[in-house]
Amino acid sequence: MSATASTHASNAEVIAHDVDHVFHSWSAQAKLSPIAIRRGNGCTVEDFEGREYLDLSSMLVNVNIGHQHPxxxxxxxxxxxxxxxxxxxxxxxxxxxxxxxxxxxxxxxxxxxxxxxxxxxxxxxxxxxxxxxxxxxxxxxxxxxxxxxxxxxxxxxxxxxxxxxxxxxxxxxxxxxxxxxxxxxxxxxxxxxxxxxxxxxxxxxxxxxxxxxxxxxxxxxxxxxxxxxxxxxxxxxxxxxxxxxxxxxxxxxxxxxxxxxxxxxxxxxxxxxxxxxxxxxxxxxxxxxxxxxxxxxxxxxxxxxxxxxxxxxxxxxxxxxxxxxxxxxxxxEGIIENAHRVGAEVIGPGLRELAERFEVIGEVRGLGVFWAVEFVADAQTREPISEEFMGQLKNAMLERGALPFTSANRLHFVPPCVITDEEARRGLRTLADALAAVAAG
Incomplete structure (x- = not known):
């Protein structure tokens, strides 16, 4: 597949071509399931079939200024x-x-x-x-x-x-x-x-x-x-x-x-x-x-x-x-100040409110646009939640148009520093809906 042809490819074609030839880091190669990303803009990315995702991962917690800043x-x-x-x-x-x-x-x-x-x-x-x-x-x-x-x-x-x-x-x-x-x-x-x-x-x-x-x-x-x-x-x-x-x-x-x-x-x-x-x-x-x-x-x-x-x-x-x-x-553009403010006024309070609603959230912690939500199977013993739960949560967020960052029993809420209040609230709503869906089975 040429670079030119890839712009007209389906997600499945891009993924198949990737896993056939690319050796991925920190992965068992036979169990790969990457997401095909075609383009990005600000806090969103889009796949090869036009589906948009709110990037709550900043890719690998590095796209601080957002995608494709002009x-x-x-x-x-x-x-x-x-x-x-x-x-x-x-x-x-x-x-x-x-x-x-x-x-x-x-x-x-x-x-x-x-x-x-x-x-x-x-x-x-x-x-x-x-x-x-x-x-x-x-x-x-x-x-x-x-x-x-x-x-x-x-x-x-x-x-x-x-x-x-x-x-x-x-x-x-x-x-x-x-x-x-x-x-x-x-x-x-x-x-x-x-x-x-x-x-x-x-x-x-x-x-x-x-x-x-x-x-x-x-x-x-x-x-x-x-x-x-x-x-x-x-x-x-x-x-x-x-x-x-x-x-x-x-x-x-x-x-x-x-x-x-x-x-x-x-x-x-x-x-x-x-x-x-x-x-x-x-x-x-x-x-x-x-x-x-x-x-x-x-x-x-x-x-x-x-x-x-x-x-x-x-x-x-x-x-x-x-x-x-x-x-x-x-x-x-006041991007550092925006990250500080949106964390203090929107993300932090929003995640803490979710912690009050969902017993599966053991702790919320963070600063700026650097937050972790730690999930537990038991609030008293603080036993970490299962891998199965985390997999279901990740899939539920992807289905609802958000790209999450998960690690062990945690979801890291780490959007770009340029995230707006409305985008942050959208991410919080997506997380809440995904948690409700997983809880409902």
Whole structure:
């Protein structure tokens, strides 16, 4: 099937051609059931037979600015016409401007950006920088986390995907705060944070502080459940890092650039990291891009010393041009503010209202356009709901014209940052109707 022919194809034809030739990630290949997507606009996508879906997944929680934003598309086209690619050793204005804009949203004391192709290699290089800067090896990260699918990043990840890929060394995991399913027998959020910090300090002491290069955290663990930390937790981690001379890396790959209603999610907490990783929302994945925002102290280590890392497509001009257009549009159009407001005024209250109506909802949590609805079979024991229920819920939402993001016993309500109040309410109605349908059998 040619690209031209595909525009006139049916969903079934596109899907058949795809599964015949494409090896899909995180999937048993014989059990694939993809949805064919032809085009998108704002918060909606359309299949090859004209059916529209409200994208409540932002594809992979990355299309923050929405589908086909005209300023971003135009910037890519303009850059492609001028210079489609350039080696990273050369200077390029799109790359420099993208770095300048990213740094303008970082805390004081950050002066350089190392560009990568995505979030995994951003975390990979942040780990490398921390190890080179400290002369230490170990990296501490949470069990409930995802940091990417490359050598060190996947081993830093805490979930099941780490286990078949544990080839990198020097990684230690610990439990972060998760009050709804506390590992610390806590009675409230504050106590959960305090006990989680005590646990982390004991891990640091037990591993030997002099051996630890970095603590790597998702500011808000995303794929693991959109687990918003207690207010004092991240400042407490910062204090522990300072106490033991450890670098703090905050992974903003999913949570950053509007997703949590802030430019960086850590802006909602009183904390300043040593290294910041980003990807996804910086240009909504229109062209692959990620990177590490580097503090002056760490960057200065490489003024006379060669940094032993690089990528052929580091700071690719098409990607950087799209990032510049995206960040400028976000600022000009109040997109970050919209994400913050719609989360506080529409999505959050709407999901909490559903939790009151449906006993199967155990907890609702989130910020901005970054929300999780956790489903339980029993409200008292908090036993997770079955895979069968989640499959039925996903299908019911698709049937009603919404593209959901489900993971384990959760639905992640993660639309683009440009979602309108009415679109958010439509998504909430769709979820309510789907829940009612599944409950009715």
């Amino acid at each position: 300023r971003v598309i135009e910037a890519i086209q303009r850059q492609a016409a001028e210079l489609a690619t350039v080696a990273p050793a050369n200077a390029n204005p799109a790359r420099a401007r993208a770095a300048e804009l990213i740094l303008s949203h970082a805390p004081e004391g950050f002066n350089k950006v190392f560009f990568t192709n995505g979030g995994a290699d951003a975390n990979e290089n942040a780990i490398r920088l921390a190890r080179l800067h400290t002369g230490r090896d170990k990296v501490l990260s949470q069990y409930r986390s995802y940091h990417g699918n490359t050598g060190a990043a996947i081993v830093a990840t805490g979930d099941w995907r780490r286990v078949p890929n544990e080839y990198a060394t020097g990684h230690v995991h610990f439990f972060g705060p998760y009050a709804y399913r506390s590992e610390f027998w806590s009675s409230d959020e504050q106590q959960e944070g305090e006990r989680a910090l005590q646990h982390l300090e004991r891990v640091i002491q037990s591993e030997g502080p002099e051996s630890i290069a970095a603590i790597l955290l998702e500011t808000i663990p995303g794929t693991a459940g959109i687990i918003v930390p207690p207010a004092a937790y991240l400042p407490g981690v910062r204090a522990l890092a300072d106490k033991y001379g450890i670098m703090l890396i905050l992974d903003e790959v999913m949570a950053g650039f509007g997703r949590a209603g802030e430019w960086f999610a850590f802006d909602a907490f009183d904390v300043k990291p040593d290294l910041i990783t980003f990807a996804k929302g910086v240009n909504s994945g229109y062209v692959p891009l990620g990177g590490v925002v580097i503090s002056e102290e760490i960057a200065a280590q490489f003024d006379e010393r060669v940094f032993p890392g690089g990528l052929t497509y580091s700071g690719h001009p098409l990607a950087c041009a799209s990032a510049v257009a995206s960040m400028e549009a976000m600022a000009d």
